[in-house]
Amino acid sequence: MFVIFTRKNKNDEDNVNTKKPLGVTSAVITLSIMIITMLFTVAVLEKEPHIPLMIGTAVAIIMTMMHGYEFREVEEMMYKGIRHALPAIVIIILVGLVIGSWIGSGVVATMIYYGLQLIDPRYFLAVVVILCSVVALAIGSSWSTMATVGVASMGIGISMGISPGMVAGAVICGAYFGDKMSPLSDTTNLASGLSGVELFEHIKHMFYTTIPAVIIALIAFFFMGMQYGNKNFDTKRIDAILNTMQDNFVITPWLLLIPLIVIVLVIFKVPAIPAICVGIIFGFFAQIFVQGGSITEALTALQTGYTIESGNKLVDELFNRGGLESMFYTISLTLVAMTFGGVLEYSGMLSALISLILRVAQTTGSLIASVIISCIGTNFTCSEQYISIIVPSRMYANAFKEKNLHPKNLSRALEDGGTLTSVFVPWNTCGVFIASTLGVSVMEYAPFAIVNYTVPIISVIFGYVGFKIIKLKEIDKEDSDNANLA
Numbered sequence: 257m258f259v260i261f262t263r264k265n266k267n268d269e270d271n272v273n274t275k276k277p278l279g280v281t282s283a284v285i286t287l288s289i290m291i292i293t294m295l296f297t298v299a300v301l302e303k304e305p306h307i308p309l310m311i312g313t314a315v316a317i318i319m320t321m322m323h324g325y326e327f328r329e330v331e332e333m334m335y336k337g338i339r340h341a342l343p344a345i346v347i348i349i350l351v352g353l354v355i356g357s358w359i360g361s362g363v364v365a366t367m368i369y370y371g372l373q374l375i376d377p378r379y380f381l382a383v384v385v386i387l388c389s390v391v392a393l394a395i396g397s398s399w400s401t402m403a404t405v406g407v408a409s410m411g412i413g414i415s416m417g418i419s420p421g422m423v424a425g426a427v428i429c430g431a432y433f434g435d436k437m438s439p440l441s442d443t444t445n446l447a448s449g450l451s452g453v454e455l456f457e458h459i460k461h462m463f464y465t466t467i468p469a470v471i472i473a474l475i476a477f478f479f480m481g482m483q484y485g486n487k488n489f490d491t492k493r494i495d496a497i498l499n500t501m502q503d504n505f506v507i508t509p510w511l512l513l514i515p516l517i518v519i520v521l522v523i524f525k526v527p528a529i530p531a532i533c534v535g536i537i538f539g540f541f542a543q544i545f546v547q548g549g550s551i552t553e554a555l556t557a558l559q560t561g562y563t564i565e566s567g568n569k570l571v572d573e574l575f576n577r578g579g580l581e582s583m584f585y586t587i588s589l590t591l592v593a594m595t596f597g598g599v600l601e602y603s604g605m606l607s608a609l610i611s612l613i614l615r616v617a618q619t620t621g622s623l624i625a626s627v628i629i630s631c632i633g634t635n636f637t638c639s640e641q642y643i644s645i646i647v648p649s650r651m652y653a654n655a656f657k658e659k660n661l662h663p664k665n666l667s668r669a670l671e672d673g674g675t676l677t678s679v680f681v682p683w684n685t686c687g688v689f690i691a692s693t694l695g696v697s698v699m700e701y702a703p704f705a706i707v708n709y710t711v712p713i714i715s716v717i718f719g720y721v722g723f724k725i726i727k728l729k730e731i732d733k734e735d736s737d738n739a740n741l742a
Contacts, residue, residue, distance in 0.1 A: 277604020280612065282319045286605060289315045290596070298640065299683035304585075305640045309592045316599040323603075330599060337598015340650070341590045344449025348583050348590075350532045351440045353558050355395060356578030357539030360557035362547050363514050365505040365575070367394045368405070372494055381422065381481035382474050384409045385430040389470070392434025394515070395577075396441040399686075401431040403693050404574035408493050410694050422480060424696040425704020429473045432676055433707050436466060439528065442586045443645060443675045450649040451667035455528035461664045464724040465672055469710035476706055493570075500568040506546055514538045586642065593646040601650050610651050621720030623659060627652050627666065628673030628712050635678045640685055644674035662726040672715040676708040 290312025297308045313334070320330050358364050371390040388409070392401040406427035413423035435441045439455055448458035501507065514535060521531040536558070543554045556563075561579030566572055600606045617626040627648055634644035649670055656666045678686035682698045691697055702709075718724055 277607060278319060278323055279604070280608045282323070282603075283600070283605035283609050286312060286316045286319055286600070287609075294640075294643075295683070298685065302688070304589075305643065305685075306589060306592050309589075309596050309643070313592070313596040313599060316596060316603065316605070319605075320599060320603045325603070330603075333602035334595045334598045336602055337594040337596070337650070338591055340450060340598075341594040341646075343452075344446050345587055345590060347445040347449055347455060347528060347532075348442055348586055349580060350529065350536065351396060351442065351445060352561075352578060352580045352583035354532055354536045354539065354578075355397075355440055355582070356557040356559075356561050356580075357536045357543065357554075358394070358514070359562040359575050359578050360547065360549060360554060361511065361514065361539040361542035362505040362507065363511045363539060363542070364394050365501045366507050366509070366511045367391070367515075368574070369498060369501050369507050370509075372405075372498055379478065379481060380413060380418070381426045381477035384413070384423065384426040385433075385470070385474055385477055388427050388430025389434040392431045392441075393438045394434075394440075395574075396435065396438040396444075397577075398428075398431040398435035398441075399689060399693075400574060400577060401434065402427055402690060404570050406431060406694060408497065408570055410696075411493055418481075420694075420696045421700035422704050424690070424694045424701035425706065426473075426477050427694065428679055428690065428701060428705045429470065429477075429707040432679070432705075433466060433470050436462065436671055436675055439532065442583070443641060443671065446586075446590065446642065446645050447649070447667045447670045447675070450646060451653070451663045451670065453664045453667045456531075457664055458667045461668050461724070461726070462671060465668060465711050465715045465718060466707075468714055469707045472710055473706040496568060497571055500566045500571045504564060504566050504571070506548075508546070511542060511546065514542060589640075589642050590646065593643055594650075597647055597650045606651050610655060614655055617655075619720070620659060620661065620722065620725055621716065623652070623655060623661075624665065624669050624719030624725075625716045627669040628716060631670060631673030632677045632712070635674065635681050635684055641675055641678035644678065645670045648674070657728075660728045662728050665725055669715060669719075672711050676711050679705055679708050 290308060293311050294305055294308040297303045298305055317327075317330050320333070321327065355364075368391055371387050388401050388405055391405050392398050395401065406424075409427055410420065410423050413426075414420055436444060437459055438444060439459060444459065445455060447453075448455045451458070453461075517538065518531050518535040521534060540554050540558065543549045543557060544551060549557075557579060559579055560581050561577050562575055564572055564575045566575075597606075613626050613630075614623075617623040630648045630651065631644045634647055635641060649666070652666055653663070656663060678684045679690060680698060680702055681687045682691070687698050690701070694701070
């Protein structure tokens, strides 16, 4: 029976190899139906993007079977697509655990507490960028940062007479910079995992395009804010947050040792998974022995997230999060999107589309520009930043290999073009969230979201001039040299 099953699979494989891959027409029809469904569902009905992706998958399956493929062959295409996402899903699960652990242990509260005390009326806008960067870096979420510290910053800035669009721009710059560089961020883990790049290598490589952009933003906001330096500064909201955190958490600089230990492990090149696990373990015990929580409460923080009822709405919104279950949305979206991508890729539809693009993208610079443009286009058409990372990651993986480019060039371009530009699309989930949360329209804050449009520009420039574009052969040579020294 086993022999028969094996022979059957071999025949199926031969059939797949002899079938003609689907062309551009099939790909355009499939993507058009998915994009139209996505725009209607997300932008008009304001619902989640999962179902449109499933509809797109169904259309892709029908197209593939119309070209002679059997369902079991299409099913294997879907499974192959999902397998690509498994490393990212493991990291995403750990991210949910570490967020719950660090919030429950008071690590996040301690970082925010000392960060808030840095606010000075003379440098308000620049400090908002730094503060939001610290918070987003600590919790790995731009949305939570904007919904809490960002909302408080809007109230303070407006009371000082600063333009709402300017304050919102500072909040967005800091929130997205911190999110992009945080090992706890779901988009950061998606980009690295789907590209097959080690998490901290991916983050390190993003420094070259992101740090210059945030320096430009800080300089710009410093000069913008000088005109407001002598205005009255209302610290009541910040004081309320500080007092509430002191009432509900043990705030001590000793807790900063936990993230410091993780950073040290990363410096010594400990892989991401064990490094994050160490952070989870230390956070778990800190919640028990520093914050005085029970084992049950610490386990609950890991499973369903930390919960607090402080009486301060902003504090509650910031700290009621984390846990394994908080990652289910991202995991489910990744699985559905990779199912769709698997059929597109292994049926030949993606290859057909990418071949058209690669006819123009002959150089490294044009290839990286194509990735960023594709990410931006996906943000506009699919209205979701996760999809702007997931779909192009599969479209361009082989093209980077063929040009001897290290995958971390792709993972960086995915974030430069996908994560950051989502804020400029009014019907994208990020644009809708920011407008409703900060009370500022996309047109108002767009000119001041300096980091978000500067990074893609820098990334394209680096691609054309060849600065910090890593070749695969360079990595191989470094490994060979290290082996010889050993």
